[in-house]
Amino acid sequence: MTVRAGIVVTGTEVLSGRVMDRNGPWLSEQLLELGGDPIAIIVVGDRPQDILRALRFLTEEGCALVCTTGGLGPTADDLTAAAVGEFHGRAMVLDEALEGRIAEILRPLMGRWPNLDPEAVLVSNRKQAVVPEGSEILEPVGTAPGLVVTPAVGNGPTVVVLPGPPRELQPMWRAAIMNSPGLQQALHGAVEYRRDMLRLYGIPESEIAATLRAAETAGIELERLEITTCLRRGEVEVVTRYEPDGAGTYEQFAAFVRDRHPGTLFSDDGSTVDEQVFALLRGDGSRPSETIAVAESCTGGLLAARLTERPGSSEFVRGGLVVYSNEAKVALAGVDAQLIARAGAVSEEVAAALADGARAALGSDVGVGVTGIAGPDGATEGKPVGLVWLSVSHRDGRRVRRSVTLPGSRADIRDRSTTVALHLVRRLLSGDTG
């Protein structure tokens, strides 16, 4: 059985598009894993009426659990706790013990702000300790407490009130799953669904649509699987959610996709290309660890940044050269100026020279070179915006290379280029010819 659930993201700054919401999707993923059935994420502004309407809608849609995010801050437009209290018919009361605990949290922080107005801090401190009477408190991770609120009388969804900053929300949620009687009660009886992902690189989404039709024709009971496909950062993701007894059917489906797309299916265990490259660089019993360095032009540092996203990457990532100008390509990556003049800065030859130059400059085993036209300007005869040349070379002489012409905006082209580069590194290190 699944528990219908909804998420209400509050904040005029989110609704008006100035801040990207990361909480709704994150909570939705959490709920899915716990056997929840998230039916909607609703983003509303800081108007109590709009928060109430969203709560009523989700209640009418049969949600047994609703999570809200944001609106717990110190400013007057932070109204979520009061709106949820009103929704469930609970008066707002000052929790003095909580006020004291928040004060304890604030004291050390105040040191960071020499010019702080202590009055302002006191007011916000008290405001954050005013909660719906009889609600369960989730201890603050930052300064704002979370809440678990049930109806004072009658039926209605359990509402879990969470703060806006992801670094506060995520630990608070994890703690609540372990410790909150209210949340555990709301999720009671939910079946934990399985969720598996296939990742393919280098084919259009329509090919997957054809594969799904073929799998059905081949007699695989796809109706037992909840399959969604999407294109993301240049990869096609096929995510399947199924009840535990659908595992056999999923295995048939996964095998079918493996047979049909051997060259392009690169992950069937949920791992990303970033994780695969990280593992290949780290090495294992059968394979030595490798160090890597990059020399990038159009991506302007994004590839080095992506390689260093994970903790521990400093073990393998020697560093990078952002060689935006031709002078820098020559001076830092040792690219021959005449080669640039002859082949052009965006060329197979210069990409190769950048890969080798990165290895030489940083003394790494693997070097990556990226040079392209991110646009919107810079296109020349035969070299359109979106053309990117990439080359990956190894100390032992192995090399892989390719050119792509990427669609989209400057930002799309820069980001997509880093994906292409990671897949080339994966190919070189894994020996995979896909």
Added chain:
Amino acid sequence: MTVRAGIVVTGTEVLSGRVMDRNGPWLSEQLLELGGDPIAIIVVGDRPQDILRALRFLTEEGCALVCTTGGLGPTADDLTAAAVGEFHGRAMVLDEALEGRIAEILRPLMGRWPNLDPEAVLVSNRKQAVVPEGSEILEPVGTAPGLVVTPAVGNGPTVVVLPGPPRELQPMWRAAIMNSPGLQQALHGAVEYRRDMLRLYGIPESEIAATLRAAETAGIELERLEITTCLRRGEVEVVTRYEPDGAGTYEQFAAFVRDRHPGTLFSDDGSTVDEQVFALLRGDGSRPSETIAVAESCTGGLLAARLTERPGSSEFVRGGLVVYSNEAKVALAGVDAQLIARAGAVSEEVAAALADGARAALGSDVGVGVTGIAGPDGATEGKPVGLVWLSVSHRDGRRVRRSVTLPGSRADIRDRSTTVALHLVRRLLSGDTG
């Protein structure tokens, strides 16, 4: 007068958190500028019932205009057009002329996919040309057409159906604003609101809350202004939306904030610190242009990437050194190995040496050095996770520097460090001591 509006983002991949929605916020911002009053962004999966429920909810809430995004693709789970057709009582019909136009678009694309199954393309082509009878077609930017659908009978919101990929949605929306009779009719009579933003750096949000209270006490009619504040990438944004006749009141408010926060208010014209740094580097009649280079450790390329986000940045950005390892700090940025041994890699001295080393290696006017502990590991006695030293030096000998201890995750710390760096560059180039 404002036009109540709603946005329905469809896609199980968005609802389940695998894909970050950029369309809802973007459309909300567009609607605000056109005098719309967006009351909610609702993210639902690819289940027609959930799309219908969201449309009904927004209709009950009095929306005259609803935009949907996504669900126009070639796969079987792309169902938005049919759901909207059902909602407004219009049968789905094949538009053969449209089918022909889509075929024209697909032909050149097919070359990019040698192994493409032509049958799959044909099927998806036809599917995308099946539209609610009598609806207005928005010409495809990619392969999917958009729609403007009104009720077959009776009243109800005008529904603008848009594709999911932002690079298709955004041009299609802009074209619709100019050319779509249906959209223009729905927005008819809307007052174009004014929207102004103040950006402050280096104070907590609670200080702004106090300033708002003080402004009210000082007799400024804040009730005529719709003010929202939010903390974003380490800056406090104060956004005010008001009807044209509230302009005088806004000026009083902006002046009040200027007086109270002279050192921390850095933008009152909507400009970002990125744009201000870009303008300072470009120079003008009174000030020469300057070139810049960076040497970054913990940010791993993010600072160079941020400096090169804008087209034209190649004029000023010489490049960067990602000196993740101490060896790279020495070899590439010329940092004295004994200095690192003595002061530690994360220190004022090494940050300064990185800034100077970046200038020397890339021959730029300005150099930026960033070194810190992004965590979660790497903290040492007296050097906690989040400690970052930054230094900016100029060829002419000027230098600004600071250390910060940033909260949050590894990703937060890396991102926030780039904001601190840009504010230091702004200070050095503008002579602003704030």
